[in-house]
Amino acid sequence: MRDMTATQADQMAEDRSPGQIPALDVFRYRAVEMVTGRIRTGERSGASRYEVRAALRRVGLEVEHLEIVRAASVSPxxxxxxxxxxxxxxxxxxxxxxxxxxxxxxxxxxxxxxxxxxxxxxxxxxxxxxxxxxxxxxxxxxxxxxxxxxxxxxxxxxxxxxxxxxxxxxxxxxxxxxxxxxxxxxxxRAGAIAQKLLIALAYPTVLLIAGIGVVEFMALNTLPQLLALITQARQEPPWLSVQLVAFGQGLAHWWPVVIGAFVALAFGLRALIRRIPSGGRLA
The missing domain is CATH 1.20.81.30 (Type II secretion system (T2SS), domain F)
Known part of the structure; x- marks a missing residue:
C-alpha cells in the first residue's frame, strides 16, 4: 500500500461528495430471533422505520419495538x-x-x-x-x-x-x-501531544494565579498599613508600593472583568489544544 500523508487524506475528505454517504436516522430496537425466540436489543441506522424493520427481518429478527434515538436532520x-x-x-x-x-x-x-x-x-x-x-x-x-x-x-x-x-x-x-x-x-500521538501541552500550560497558569493572589493580599492588607505608617512619619511612600496598592484596589473593583479575562484565556488555550492533530501541527 502506498503511503498517504495527512494532507492527502484531508484533501480526499474535502473532495467527497455529500451525497455519497446518506444521512440516516438511528433507531433503537427490541426484536425476537425467529429461530430461537430469544430477545435481542440494539441500535440500527436507516432512512425510515420500514427500512430498519426490513433489514432486521433479513437477518432473522422480528421487531417488537422500534424508536428513534438520533435524527439525521436538525434545524440550521x-x-x-x-x-x-x-x-x-x-x-x-x-x-x-x-x-x-x-x-x-x-x-x-x-x-x-x-x-x-x-x-x-x-x-x-x-x-x-x-x-x-x-x-x-x-x-x-x-x-x-x-x-x-x-x-x-x-x-x-x-x-x-x-x-x-x-x-x-x-x-x-x-x-x-x-x-x-x-x-x-x-x-x-494526537492525545499524547495534547496532554503534554495541557500540562505545560497548566503549571505557569497556576503560578500566575497564585502570584496575583499574593499581590492582591499584600495590596489590600499589608501595604496600606505600611504606607499609613510612612505617611504619619512624614516620609514619601515608595512609588512601587503606591502602584501595587492601586493595582490591588483596581483588581478588587473590577474583579468580574478579571475573572472574565481568565475564562477567555482558558477557552483560548483550550481551542489551541483542540486544533493540534496527531501530526503535531496546527490544523
Missing amino acids: WMAPLRDAWQARARRRRRFARADLCEGIATLLQSGVPLEQALSALASAPSRPFVERRMLTSLRDRLREGHSLSEICAQFPEWFDRFDIALIEAGQRAGDLATTLTSLAQYHQ
Missing part, C-alpha cells in the same frame, strides 16, 4: 451545537478510537474477517457499553453490504472526515489492517 440553528458536541465527543474518545482501530487491525492481520473482528470486539466485556453498542451497529450494517467507511460516516461522534477518508483509502488499496494501524498511531 441547532447544527453548530450538534457539530460542537460531536467534535467534543471525538476528542474525549481519541484514545478509545486508537485502541479500537488497533484491535481491529490486529484481528485482520491474524486472518479474522472484518465482520467477525467487529463481533469479537463488541462482545468484549472490558469495553464500555457505548463502544460495544457502536461496534454492534457497525457489524450489522456491514452485513447489509455497506463498506466500513460508509458505516463509520454514520457515527460522527466517533469518526471524523479524516478517519473516514483514510479508511476508504485502505479499502481501495486492499490493506485495511495497515491503514487502521496507522490511524491508531495517529490518534495516540
Whole structure:
C-alpha cells in the first residue's frame, strides 16, 4: 500500500461528495430471533422505520419495538451545537478510537474477517457499553453490504472526515489492517501531544494565579498599613508600593472583568489544544 500523508487524506475528505454517504436516522430496537425466540436489543441506522424493520427481518429478527434515538436532520440553528458536541465527543474518545482501530487491525492481520473482528470486539466485556453498542451497529450494517467507511460516516461522534477518508483509502488499496494501524498511531500521538501541552500550560497558569493572589493580599492588607505608617512619619511612600496598592484596589473593583479575562484565556488555550492533530501541527 502506498503511503498517504495527512494532507492527502484531508484533501480526499474535502473532495467527497455529500451525497455519497446518506444521512440516516438511528433507531433503537427490541426484536425476537425467529429461530430461537430469544430477545435481542440494539441500535440500527436507516432512512425510515420500514427500512430498519426490513433489514432486521433479513437477518432473522422480528421487531417488537422500534424508536428513534438520533435524527439525521436538525434545524440550521441547532447544527453548530450538534457539530460542537460531536467534535467534543471525538476528542474525549481519541484514545478509545486508537485502541479500537488497533484491535481491529490486529484481528485482520491474524486472518479474522472484518465482520467477525467487529463481533469479537463488541462482545468484549472490558469495553464500555457505548463502544460495544457502536461496534454492534457497525457489524450489522456491514452485513447489509455497506463498506466500513460508509458505516463509520454514520457515527460522527466517533469518526471524523479524516478517519473516514483514510479508511476508504485502505479499502481501495486492499490493506485495511495497515491503514487502521496507522490511524491508531495517529490518534495516540494526537492525545499524547495534547496532554503534554495541557500540562505545560497548566503549571505557569497556576503560578500566575497564585502570584496575583499574593499581590492582591499584600495590596489590600499589608501595604496600606505600611504606607499609613510612612505617611504619619512624614516620609514619601515608595512609588512601587503606591502602584501595587492601586493595582490591588483596581483588581478588587473590577474583579468580574478579571475573572472574565481568565475564562477567555482558558477557552483560548483550550481551542489551541483542540486544533493540534496527531501530526503535531496546527490544523
